[in-house]
Amino acid sequence: MRAPTGETRLAAVIGSPVEHSLSPLLFNTAFEAADIDWVYVALEVEHLRVPDAFAGIRAMGLGGVSVTMPDKEAAAACADSLTPDAELLGAVNCIVNVDGHLVGHNTDGAGFVAALGAELLFDPSDRRCVVLGAGGSARSIALALVRAGAGEVVIVNRTSERAEKAVALLGAVGRAVAPDDAGEVLRSADLIVNATSIGMGDPSDDEVPFDVSLIHPGQVVVDIVYRPLRTPLLIAAAARGASTANGVSMLVHQAAIQFELWTGRAAPVAAMTAVVADKLA
Ligand SMILES: NC(=O)c1ccc[n+]([C@@H]2O[C@H](COP(=O)([O-])OP(=O)(O)OC[C@H]3O[C@@H](n4cnc5c(N)ncnc54)[C@H](OP(=O)(O)O)[C@@H]3O)[C@@H](O)[C@H]2O)c1
Structure with a gap:
């Protein structure tokens, strides 16, 4: 993985627990394969602190955020706007930061x-x-x-x-x-x-x-x-x-959609699939 610089953008997964999440492996592999200067980390966020986490995302300008259990409904309530399906589902697993306006998506x-x-x-x-x-x-x-x-x-x-x-x-x-x-x-x-x-x-x-x-x-x-x-x-x-x-292919493809929403680039699905399959084998 390339070393972060002053220009590196940060993405993260929020939820609790997150220490066993496959998302850092999946997304950092994708950023590397696509030669994109982003880094992805897992951030433990207690359920009641989701509004604080959203303020942090806005303040620190994270490029994109994944949301996992049990925070998907709280994330829908904290987003600045929702896609029609995220609104219908009342649950968000992906936040896209559009110049400080946090849009909630559901890519599952x-x-x-x-x-x-x-x-x-x-x-x-x-x-x-x-x-x-x-x-x-x-x-x-x-x-x-x-x-x-x-x-x-x-x-x-x-x-x-x-x-x-x-x-x-x-x-x-x-x-x-x-x-x-x-x-x-x-x-x-x-x-x-x-x-x-x-x-x-x-x-x-x-x-x-x-x-x-x-x-x-x-x-x-x-x-x-x-x-x-x-x-x-x-x-x-x-x-x-x-x-x-x-469920591996769903895991990879819902992440690939997040990658594309954040970066505007096609996701390296083959590299993402290989790293997850290898990890779970
Ligand atoms: N591949 C992927 O990308 C991906 C993504 C997300 C989740 N998952 C997997 O999907 C599964 C569900 O996740 P979720 O977030 O939808 O969970 P959830 O909201 O907690 O829903 C769990 C569902 O399972 C049912 N259930 C649980 N135990 C049962 C039992 N003993 N007998 C019958 N029904 C039972 C529940 O029925 P009741 O309504 O009756 O309680 C409910 O419908 C998990 O295994 C999770 O790991 C995979």
């Missing part, structure tokens, strides 16, 4: 759709999609699938109130189905996305988010979890003949 869903195209050549247009989960990631993915022209987006979530709230963002193509009633929508889906936390962590834990005997060849199954790289769901889906992808 668009990153997911870009990853689907890049890794699996899957176009959601007119396709039947099922999103498992109704948390922040599930909502941004479901909205991006609608934006990409999906024929149907079904939310399946343990807590029905949260599922209904997510569906309210999606217009006519969205609906909620309870997990116990989801057999037919899962069987007939073109795309199934696990956006719950099931599958994270201990690889010896073989929990899956639904009955995997419903999976068949011709389907695309994506697990946005990336630790571990091969979740029990992905192992079962591949064994049943589906096309599969983990």
